[in-house]
Amino acid sequence: MTGRGYSPELRTAALLEALPYLQRFRGSVIVVKLGGNAIVDDEVLRTFATDIVLLRSVGLRPVVVHGGGPQIGQLLERLGKASTFRDGLRVTDAETLEVARMVLVGKVGRDVVGRINRHGAYAVGMSGEDGGLIRAVVRDPELGLVGDVVAVSPGIVERLLAEDMIPVVSSIGVAEDGQALNINADTVAGALGGALGAEKVVFLTDVSGLMSDVDDPSSLVARASVAELEAGIASGRIAGGMVPKVLSCIHAVRSGAASAHLLDGRIPHVLLLELFTDAGIGTMITPGTAAAGAAATTPSDTATQEARP
Numbered sequence: 626m627t628g629r630g631y632s633p634e635l636r637t638a639a640l641l642e643a644l645p646y647l648q649r650f651r652g653s654v655i656v657v658k659l660g661g662n663a664i665v666d667d668e669v670l671r672t673f674a675t676d677i678v679l680l681r682s683v684g685l686r687p688v689v690v691h692g693g694g695p696q697i698g699q700l701l702e703r704l705g706k707a708s709t710f711r712d713g714l715r716v717t718d719a720e721t722l723e724v725a726r727m728v729l730v731g732k733v734g735r736d737v738v739g740r741i742n743r744h745g746a747y748a749v750g751m752s753g754e755d756g757g758l759i760r761a762v763v764r765d766p767e768l769g770l771v772g773d774v775v776a777v778s779p780g781i782v783e784r785l786l787a788e789d790m791i792p793v794v795s796s797i798g799v800a801e802d803g804q805a806l807n808i809n810a811d812t813v814a815g816a817l818g819g820a821l822g823a824e825k826v827v828f829l830t831d832v833s834g835l836m837s838d839v840d841d842p843s844s845l846v847a848r849a850s851v852a853e854l855e856a857g858i859a860s861g862r863i864a865g866g867m868v869p870k871v872l873s874c875i876h877a878v879r880s881g882a883a884s885a886h887l888l889d890g891r892i893p894h895v896l897l898l899e900l901f902t903d904a905g906i907g908t909m910i911t912p913g914t915a916a917a918g919a920a921a922t923t924p925s926d927t928a929t930q931e932a933r934p
Contacts, residue, residue, distance in 0.1 A: 639902075642901070642902055646901045646902075647683050650824055650825075651683070651685065652684060652686065653685055653823070653824035653825070654686045654687075654822065655685050655686065655688070655824060655827065656689075656877075656882070657677065657689050657826075657896065658692070658810055658814035658826070659690070659692070660692050660830065660890065661693040661810075662694075662695055663891070664691065664693065664737065670736070670737070671740065672894055673829075673896075674737070677689060677791060678741060678747060680896070680900075681747060681789065681791055686789075688791070688792045688821065688823075689737060689741075689748075689794065690794045690796060690813050690817060691733055691795060691796070692729075692796055692809075692811075693725075693810075694715070696728045696732060696733055697715070697721075697725050697728045698715075700724050700727070701721065701724055704724070706721065708721075713869060715771070715807070716768055717769040717770045717771050718770065721769070721770075726797055729796060734750040734751075737793050747790060748791040748792075748793050749785055750793045750795070751794055752794065752795040753798040753799065753808065753813060754799045755781060756778065756780065757799070758777065758778060758781055758794070758798075758817075759797075759799065759808065759816070759817075760799065761773055761774050761775060761798035761800055761806045761808055762775050762800060763806065770804065771806065771807050772806030772807065773808070773812070774798060774813065777819075778820075779820045779821050782794070794817065796808045796809065809869060811869055812876075814873060814877070815874065815876040816877075818880075818885070819876065819880025820880065820881065823877070823883070824883050825886060826874070826878075826882045826885045826886070827896065827899070828870055828873065828886065829888055829889075829895070829896075830887055830888065831890065832889060833889045834847075834887045834889070834908030835849065835854075835863070835867065837862070846908050847908065847909065848908070848909045848910075849910055850910070850911055850912070851878055851910065851912055854874070855875065874886075875910070878911065878912050879912070883911075884910060884911050886907055887907050887910070888906060888907035892906065
């Protein structure tokens with residue numbers, strides 16, 4: 626160690642460790658879901674934007690999908706309108722939908738685009754309404770204008786990627802009759818990642834990943850298969866707020882993405898640590914059987930960390 630950081634030897638080792646992953650993922654689509662909680666923290670957003678631009682600069686093709694739940698709630702409160710939730714989803718009437726569109730497309734999306742574009746004119750903001758990107762149906766009449774994704778037409782995103790741009794997608798979709806619908810951002814990220822055949826769909830959360838014991842931070846599951854996750858949900862080992870995130874990971878992998886990842890978005894440069902290091906840092910979900918020793922009942926074994934990306 627030197628007084629200004631790591632020694633040249635350690636820095637060189639980090640670059641050499643990253644090299645095979647840079648070569649392997651060059652040209653690959655990486656879909657990253659950024660939650661509204663992360664956007665509230667300016668430092669988290671700053672490092673996120675830096676990581677996204679770095680991915681583009683080394684030849685990956687990142688796509689950002691963002692939420693904005695806290696920001697929607699704050700504006701509704703200022704307008705004197707109470708928020709009601711069912712199963713973690715905001716009940717959305719016509720007025721709430723207009724607020725959601727205003728916040729997601731006009732505020733949060735612009736903040737993410739602006740932060741990325743401090744590094745160059747790379748990012749383009751859009752919503753699932755643009756170019757018929759996200760087609761949806763009403764999930765449940767009791768939830769109001771809340772949608773489930775039924776089809777993704779990724780042409781507009783693919784054209785932007787072909788121009789080396791970074792699409793930034795707000796989680797609003799559109800029904801067949803033209804009605805806009807509010808959609809969970811995890812759901813949009815999973816569906817879009819599958820439609821694009823992404824190499825990875827990364828969900829930045831406020832937890833370290835999937836735990837075999839929610840009360841034990843050391844019980845991180847480094848790698849799991851879709852079958853293991855489905856068994857965990859069925860048995861109740863995976864419950865609460867993790868269920869929609871895990872289901873989005875499953876959907877992404879089943880619909881065409883090579884893998885999905887649950888990471889703690891509060892960790893600086895967590896994307897780079899997951900993509901370009903041998904150990905990784907969160908939970909990786911793959912279609913097939915998990916690595917030996919990596920089942921949800923036996924996490925945190927050293928063997929589960931090998932060749933993670």
